[in-house]
Amino acid sequence: SLFPSALFTVSVTANLILILPVGIWLLSNGTLSMPTFLLFLLLGIGLCAPLLKFITTIRIVVQTQEGLKRIFDILNESALPEPSESSIPENLTIEFKDVYFSYQDKEILRGVNLVIPQGSITALVGPSGSGKTTIARLIARFWDVNSGEILLGGVNIKNLKTEDLISRIAVVFQDVVLFNDTIYENIRMGNPAANQEAVIAAAKAACCHEFIEAMPEGYQTIVGEKGAKLSGGQQQRISIARAILKEAPIIILDEATAFIDPENEAQIQEAINTLVQGKTLLIIAHRLSTITEVDQILLVNEGRIVGKGKHADLLNTNDLYHQMWKAHVDAQNWTFEVKQSVAFID
Structure with a gap:
């Protein structure tokens, strides 16, 4: 999940949001000098830059892992069964006999019968x-x-x-x-x-x-x-x-x-x-x-x-x-x- 990195981004940004108002308040009270305020401001910005790059790197790693998972899911998909010897169709007529087919749980074809001479x-x-x-x-x-037959020249x-x-x-x-x-x-x-x-x-x-x-x-x-x-x-x-x-x-x-x-x-x-x-x-x-x-x-x-x-x-x-x-x-x-x-x- 990208939620931890998003939370991390918010916390880093909050670093600057905190430094500015607190620093200005301390300056107005005379308890903080201008050089010290600028020093903390620069340190805050300097700290945020590498951390933001680190967050971007984390996101790339997460996306890469998800991509690899999908690639290996495809590579590990079992191949359709192959006959040891291929039959020879009599002709090129295509025929569907009571064909049912589903994409996962969604039924797409319901008892299709057709002939294409x-x-x-x-x-x-x-x-x-x-x-x-x-x-x-x-x-x-x-x-x-899922069930039924598709024939080419009389051959399944x-x-x-x-x-x-x-x-x-x-x-x-x-x-x-x-x-x-x-x-x-x-x-x-x-x-x-x-x-x-x-x-x-x-x-x-x-x-x-x-x-x-x-x-x-x-x-x-x-x-x-x-x-x-x-x-x-x-x-x-x-x-x-x-x-x-x-x-x-x-x-x-x-x-x-x-x-x-x-x-x-x-x-x-x-x-x-x-x-x-x-x-x-x-x-x-x-x-x-x-x-x-x-x-x-x-x-x-x-x-x-x-x-x-x-x-x-x-x-x-x-x-x-x-x-x-x-x-x-x-x-x-x-x-x-x-x-x-x-x-x-x-």
Whole structure:
């Protein structure tokens, strides 16, 4: 706890607060000389400075200890069980069978059943916190489910080695993760065995080659911590280039264009179109207008699939989807209204 150090800080500050009024009172009574008063004042200030530095050091030590504790908690986390031999999926159809999943004590998914056929485009939609992102991350086996099964080509993903499963899946998240390394290495993480020509080809396909070449150091530009030296649109396109380079047959897009400005969105959409050609695609959709032509829409609410079908069917048969679509259309047409007032002077 930082309470002892905070208490110590108050007591040190009180040292000066005590010296000043008591010293002035003694001076006014003639019982203390000015040189003696100044001496005690300087000693008080001189004593406080190293003590305050000591308090700061204590705080840093406490924060470091807490950080180390969290790091070791992660390092000591038990790994997901791996099969001795990896099964071979018949195809790339994804299926959830009565899946339940909880984050600690909070139940997120409740009896989810769904099928994403190979080569299809499926959209997950629903209110915030309904479980869409959790479904996407369970496909990549970020965690194991509490009960039920997740199948890939008829094989439980628990019977696939993690490396074999991840090699079949590329994920483009809304929150892009870039490392404090060069643009070249951040793209090549999608396929560490790729050569320079393949990396550049992926960058061109993701519409980011031009802005990379415009930088003073080109592909060797350091992007900074979490891509701090790049704009949000540039970060997203590099993330898509990484996914293109991976050449995975299953693509998961987690609201990849949710907060991108219109100028960047057109380029990112073009990059996504290149990425998904001939792939099994799962989209977590933020803008409903972008998924009206997909093969199927899965509507998620409170951890359950409460609607399934094409856009037109859900619009006519599902009240929640109809409300979401109406809210989306109203938001698209929303504008500021400026009322002009006219003053009449008699």
